[in-house]
Every structure is written in C-alpha cells, then in structure tokens.
Amino acid sequence: MDHCDSPSTRTREDDASPRAATTLRLLAAPTDAGHSGRVSAGRVLEWIDKAGFAAAAGWSGGYCVTAYVGNVRFSRPVAIGDLVEARARVALTGTTSMHVIVEVSSGAPGGPLEPATTCLMIFVAVDDEGSPRPVPTLEPRTTEGRLLARWTERRKELRELVQRAMEEVEYTGAGTAPRVQLRFLAAPTDVNWGGKVHGGIVMRWIDEAAHVLVTQWTGDDDNVAIFTGGVRFYRPLHIGQVVEVEARLLHTGDHSLHVGVHVRSGDPAAGPGAMELTTYCRTIFVSLDEERRARRTRQWAPVSEEDRELDAHAVELVEIRERFGD
Structure with a gap:
C-alpha cells in the first residue's frame, strides 16, 4: 500500500510550489481528427x-481517480498540426480531493498559442485498495492563487445545484426523444495507470455518442460540442466489461442541441440487467454552416410526460449556470 500521512501530519505547500502545476505539450496528429x-x-x-x-498525481504523490469534470467550454477549434499546450493547476484541496483547473491552448508551431478550452476537474487520491487517502494541503499565497481558490470554492454551490437538479429526473423507456446507443467491450488499449479505463477515454465515448445522435437529427455531420458539464464518475469501468453509451436528445434551442449521455458497464456474462451506471453528463452541440456559423436547428417537440420533464430539466440547467454568470 502507498504510504500516506494522517490528515494532521500532511505537509502544507503554497501555490508557488512546482508540484502545483503541470504543462503537457504535443502536436495534434491526423489520428486526432473528428469527422x-x-x-x-x-x-x-x-x-x-x-x-x-x-x-493531481504530482500533488498527491500517487494514483488518483477522476471524480468530476465540469464547465468544459470549447471556445475555438484545434487544427491538425497545431502545437497544443494543456496546463493543469491545483487550485484547491480537500482532505482527499484536489480541484484542478485545466486550460488548453493551441496554435501553429512557432507562433502564439490561443485559448481553446478551459474546465474544472476534481480528483480523489486513492491507495492500492482504492480507498481515499489524504493529500497535502494547498495554501494559496499569491494573488492569482487566492483568486483561483475563491473561484473554485464558489463553484461548489453551482455544482451542488446542478447535481440536485440532475438527481430529480429519471430516464426510462417512456421517453420518446431521439436517442443513440453504442455498445462495445472496454479494450486493454483503454487502460489507465491504475488498470482501469481512464476518464479521458470515457469522455471521448460520450462525445462520440452525442455526435452520432446530433448528426442523425440534423442530417449533417459538421457539428461541434461547445459545452460539456456535470460529468460525474460514479464507479470505475474495468477492461473487458461491456460498455453501453446512450445519448438522448433533451432540448433544442434556436441554434443548439442539448444532449444527456449515460455510460453503463457490466460483466458480459451477467447479462443486460447487471449493467450499472458509470458516468453521466450533459453536452451541448451546434451544427455549422458553410461559413462556420451556428445554423438554426430543427426543433424537437416533447411528446410524453418524461420528454417534457427532461426538456424542462435541460432549460433549468442553463438557467442555473446563467445565475452564476457561467
């Protein structure tokens, strides 16, 4: 088992520590392209x-699991051949958790990099048995660090409101909304450093299922995600499990399509009834015209009571975020 100090003896470091931030750089390859x-x-x-x-692993000194991803805003596309820089910074710590802000920038090699995406992630440090373990406490001492910590702290209220709203609605077979379901086996190539499917792979599956649904609804595959939020990881997903990714249309705006995505997994020998919820999130897409502008979307009208509840739920989530100026 990894050695870890008790909460009373954890080391305390400030936000100027080299362990507080990590930057990854890479070139976007042709294999990274979407449709x-x-x-x-x-x-x-x-x-x-x-x-x-x-x-998170650098800060905690060991393995961590992704617990939450929120407020992923795609402000500009990343082109094939771009130099990509993903800068992650620990902004706030709990007893076993780390709130990490990630900013992605990109641009032509040798030129300036421009912001492309930002988000907030929460990781939990775990030991060899998968139990949460304490992490060092972050003490912001720079102005930027204190501002980031206050912003991150304020996000807790928004996250709790969104979570309560999401828990109050049900997804059953009574809904008539357009939906897409992808099923496959989790492959060894999807494994992370802890021997499970890593959160980034799961989020890619979510984006792919939502893309298929939006493409079928619009009749055009030139559509892009502009927001992904409320991504909660309820349990680990293991190699060899059957994975079911279901995307359902929740609401159509003038130019946007709001999609709810559930990821379930289970032992292939146990049958469909053994599938358990692994991850849930909401994502918003727009369809683009020839001039790369969001085109008006074909409207979907709720039919069943469940349809109307989920449509209202999608609108409520937008209103909650607008109240926070998000």
Missing part, C-alpha cells in the same frame, strides 16, 4: 484528463 477534419472534442477531453491527472 469535421479538426481535432474532435473527445480527443481534447482526453488531453484535459491526462493533464489534470498529471497535476
């Missing part, structure tokens, strides 16, 4: 998870 020819949102989510994990 649009640009780097897919799912691939960017993978990079975000790797950078966040590196920062």
